[in-house]
Amino acid sequence: MNPAPPDLTESTEETPDRHIRSFVLRQGRVSAAQRRFHEEGMPRWGIPYQQTLLDWTTVFGPLRCAAPKILEIGCGMGETTAAIAASQPENDYLGIEVHTPGVGSLLKEIATRGLTNLHVIQHDAVEVVRDMIAPQSLFGIHVFFPDPWPKKRQQKRRLIQPAFVHALAQRLAPNGYIHCATDWQDYAEQMLAVLTAEPLLNNIASDYAPRPSYRPQTKFETRGLRLGHGVWDVIFRRTA
Numbered sequence: 612m613n614p615a616p617p618d619l620t621e622s623t624e625e626t627p628d629r630h631i632r633s634f635v636l637r638q639g640r641v642s643a644a645q646r647r648f649h650e651e652g653m654p655r656w657g658i659p660y661q662q663t664l665l666d667w668t669t670v671f672g673p674l675r676c677a678a679p680k681i682l683e684i685g686c687g688m689g690e691t692t693a694a695i696a697a698s699q700p701e702n703d704y705l706g707i708e709v710h711t712p713g714v715g716s717l718l719k720e721i722a723t724r725g726l727t728n729l730h731v732i733q734h735d736a737v738e739v740v741r742d743m744i745a746p747q748s749l750f751g752i753h754v755f756f757p758d759p760w761p762k763k764r765q766q767k768r769r770l771i772q773p774a775f776v777h778a779l780a781q782r783l784a785p786n787g788y789i790h791c792a793t794d795w796q797d798y799a800e801q802m803l804a805v806l807t808a809e810p811l812l813n814n815i816a817s818d819y820a821p822r823p824s825y826r827p828q829t830k831f832e833t834r835g836l837r838l839g840h841g842v843w844d845v846i847f848r849r850t851a
């Protein structure tokens with residue numbers, strides 16, 4: 612039996628609060644390993660979506676209360692998320708992903724690498740940020756290679772839009788950072804424009820930033836590079 616899907620409809624229409632979903636849930640194949648790691652890992656490293664603010668101490672434990680908290684939106688199969696968490700043990704990471712195969716793979720990474728600083732929520736990140744993340748509680752936000760929705764009529768589905776970026780900026784602590792990356796030039800331009808227009812944020816570079824060493828090359832990036840796309844990193848900090 613497949614793992615229980617998240618409590619979301621497959622509809623790509625507006626949600627009750629009228630935000631347009633940035634994803635379409637498809638009945639993708641879940642491998643036996645993904646299913647097993649999902650079933651075994653969710654009770655341990657999964658955090659159920661709830662309409663109340665997350666208590667970081669309950670998630671990561673009281674000894675980690677000083678550890679910077681970093682949110683990653685759209686982890687995909689989780690290799691990058693896990694690699695970053697493994698290489699930066701001083702930080703705590705919360706990954707958000709909607710697709711069961713990806714969450715299963717991420718949980719496999721957590722289990723096999725023995726990570727204690729990475730947990731996951733399987734739900735729409737827009738709702739998680741809105742309902743669960745307290746203002747000024749994050750040191751960083753990663754949005755790596757979000758779905759590009761390349762066709763003009765689909766672009767309203769893109770995650771990096773003014774209202775969501777404002778919600779994200781509010782969740783950052785002063786000097787906290789948001790780091791977006793994409794291999795679609797017009798999405799990179801949109802990211803730069805939207806983040807520049809957000810009054811709570813300042814660009815750390817004059818426009819695009821060099822890829823920081825903490826961000827490994829992702830699967831989607833590798834694919835994009837193979838297709839001859841460029842890659843753009845956009846990094847802003849919250850005003851002090």
Ligand SMILES: C[S@@+](CC[C@H](N)C(=O)[O-])C[C@H]1O[C@@H](n2cnc3c(N)ncnc32)[C@H](O)[C@@H]1O
Pocket residue numbers: 632633634684685686687688691707708709710713734735736737754755756757758759770829830831832
């Ligand atoms: C193109 S993939 C990139 C995955 C990964 N970041 C990488 O670079 O390899 C985008 C991912 O974002 C997820 N996603 C899209 N919208 C989301 C949302 N609103 N909440 C959570 N995950 C979302 C998709 O399911 C997909 O796995």
